[in-house]
Amino acid sequence: MKLKKAMMSLAAATAAGLCISAYAANPEKGQSGTLNLADPVTNATAVASGTTLTTNGGTWVNPPTAENSYIVIDCDAATSNEFTTTARTTDPVVQCDFELQVAPVPENLRPISAPGAQTAFCVCVVGTDTNFWAYVSSGWKKLEGFTVPAAETDYSLRVTFDYKNTTKYVKFSVKTSGSTYTDLDEYGESTTIWFETAQAQTGVNQYCFVGSGNVKSFAMAQCAVEAEQIPITPPSGGDPIPMVIPEEAVAAFGGGSAATAATELVKTADNGKTVLENYVVFGQKALDKEITSTTKPVAKISTKTDGAGNIPLSFQNLDVKNVPGTSVSYQLMGATSSGGTFYAVGDPVSSADAVKIPSDTSYKVFKVQVNVNYNSANP
Numbered sequence: 420m421k422l423k424k425a426m427m428s429l430a431a432a433t434a435a436g437l438c439i440s441a442y443a444a445n446p447e448k449g450q451s452g453t454l455n456l457a458d459p460v461t462n463a464t465a466v467a468s469g470t471t472l473t474t475n476g477g478t479w480v481n482p483p484t485a486e487n488s489y490i491v492i493d494c495d496a497a498t499s500n501e502f503t504t505t506a507r508t509t510d511p512v513v514q515c516d517f518e519l520q521v522a523p524v525p526e527n528l529r530p531i532s533a534p535g536a537q538t539a540f541c542v543c544v545v546g547t548d549t550n551f552w553a554y555v556s557s558g559w560k561k562l563e564g565f566t567v568p569a570a571e572t573d574y575s576l577r578v579t580f581d582y583k584n585t586t587k588y589v590k591f592s593v594k595t596s597g598s599t600y601t602d603l604d605e606y607g608e609s610t611t612i613w614f615e616t617a618q619a620q621t622g623v624n625q626y627c628f629v630g631s632g633n634v635k636s637f638a639m640a641q642c643a644v645e646a647e648q649i650p651i652t653p654p655s656g657g658d659p660i661p662m663v664i665p666e667e668a669v670a671a672f673g674g675g676s677a678a679t680a681a682t683e684l685v686k687t688a689d690n691g692k693t694v695l696e697n698y699v700v701f702g703q704k705a706l707d708k709e710i711t712s713t714t715k716p717v718a719k720i721s722t723k724t725d726g727a728g729n730i731p732l733s734f735q736n737l738d739v740k741n742v743p744g745t746s747v748s749y750q751l752m753g754a755t756s757s758g759g760t761f762y763a764v765g766d767p768v769s770s771a772d773a774v775k776i777p778s779d780t781s782y783k784v785f786k787v788q789v790n791v792n793y794n795s796a797n798p
Contacts, residue, residue, distance in 0.1 A: 449512065450581045450588040450613040452677050453648040455663060456512055459640035463504045465490060466636040476639070477504040489520070489633035499629045507624035510641035515578040515623070520571050522632035523549055530629060532557065537616040537623075538589045540578065542567055551603055553591055555614035561606035565593045573635065575600075581613065582621045583644060584676065588613040649681045651744065653793040654693055660793055662744025668698050671706045690714055696791040699745055702738025718787045720776070728778030732787065734771050746792045749774045753782030761786060 447454050463476030467485035474482075480501045484491050494500055526545045529552070533539040539554035551562040568574050575594035580587070590612050592600035605611040623639060644666045650659035664680060672694060673680025684695040690712045698705040701714065717735040724730055732751075739747055748767040751774055754760060764782065767790070768774060774787055 447512065447579075447642075449583060449644075449647075450590075451584055451647075453661075454512065454583075454644050455646040455648070456642040457645050459514060459642045460510070462506065462508060462639040462641060463502075464636070464638035465502070465634075467634075474502075477502050489635055492628040492630070492632050492634060494628065494630055499627045501625055501627045503625045504623070504639060508622040508639065508641040510643045511581065511583040512642040512644065513580040513582070513623045514640050514642065515580070515637070517576040517578075517637045518573065518635035519576065519637075520573055520633040520635075521568050522630075523567075523570055524630065528630075529559070535618075536627075537580070537587070537618045537620055538578065538614075540576065540591060550606070551591070551593075553589075553603075553614065555589060556617040560614065562591060562603040563606045564603045564609075565595065565601050571633075580616075580623065587616045587618060587621065589616050590614065647677045647680075649677050649684075651681060651695060651793075652685055654685070654687075655793075660744050662695075662742055664695075664742060665740065667706060668695075668740075668742075672698075692791075695742070695745070699740050699742050699747060699791050700737065700789055702740050704736075704738065716787070716789050718774070718785070724778070725775065729775040730778075731772075732774045732776065734787075737771065737789070739771075744794055746794060748790050748792055750788040750790065751776065752786050752788055753780060754784045755782060757784050759784070 447456050461476075463474075465472065465474040465477075467473075467488050467490045469488055470485050472483065472485040472490055480503075483493070483500060492500060521542055523542045523544045526543055529541060529543050530539075533554045536554060541552055542549060543552045543559075545561075549567050551565070551567060553560050553562055577592040577594070577600050579590050579592070581589070591603045593603060595601045602612040605614070623641075628634075646663045646665045647669055648661045649664045649669075651662045651664075652659045664677075664684070668684070669675065669677055669680045672683040684693065684698070686694050688694050688697050688710055690697065690710055692700075694705070697710045700716065701710055704710055704714070714736065716737045718732045719735065721731040721733065746769065748769055749771055750767040751764040752761040753764040753776075754762070761784075762782075764780060764785070765777065776785055
């Protein structure tokens, strides 16, 4: 018995669609917080054009036909058709887009379970209600947040996996206009959009179509995490400031956990600065835990003056990192003797290249204070 124009039960490790967004510049809300992602790398695609099906990056168990620019999925109730990719994804975020038709499944024909699947998805008719449903954590969840279109109407589905932490999550989104997607939440639980997959897999390499229905296209893309927006409380106190912490720092100081990194980065290091401030100023040395009480930037005087007679300075031990939410400033300090009191010479500058000993100064001894400032505005 056929599942009457029915089911897109995207089981195993659902893959993704051709509308993969280049969202590196637009932070993506991950399960654990806002993630800044690298450009997506597409691993596999399939698209129907007329009667031609073009597939890249994987193989079908039984290659389907293409009709009227749709991939025609046509399986018996007890069978399925799997698409296996050439390689499993390895990055922590996998985005899966589908362009397909609404194909409602009667509740009595919906599979009771999806053994081994990270997730599954379908449009299901329960009583007189037609809703989106997702199989997560060994059970089906009713979803809301967008009204299911009429049967055989085209729509775009996005399935996003977040593998960043020990617990693995998935969310479901439907395109509502232009390139805008609306996240579906659990029915009656409007704050729940991320669902545990209850599976140990850390990547995607197969998906399974059950029943019958039409799909226009799909593809798979994965993204590395470049940074996370983490609330950091400045040493002076006040409200936490969202800062974009590079993933290398999250890994080094939080073991991959943004919450742990937020705690570790505000601790005071051996040189009296916070761990975050040391990372901003010293870069790799801070990652390698090489910062000690004696570590400091060293200023060297140039042998040539600039056109106005000022003496430029250069620095050693600096490896300044751009961490949105912070900024670095350089304050030239001067004294009349090595044991004298140091005073600010001019105003602080934002570039090390702009630090110069002025030609008209009366001070004989100089040093430079390198300060990490915490910005009040969100990055």
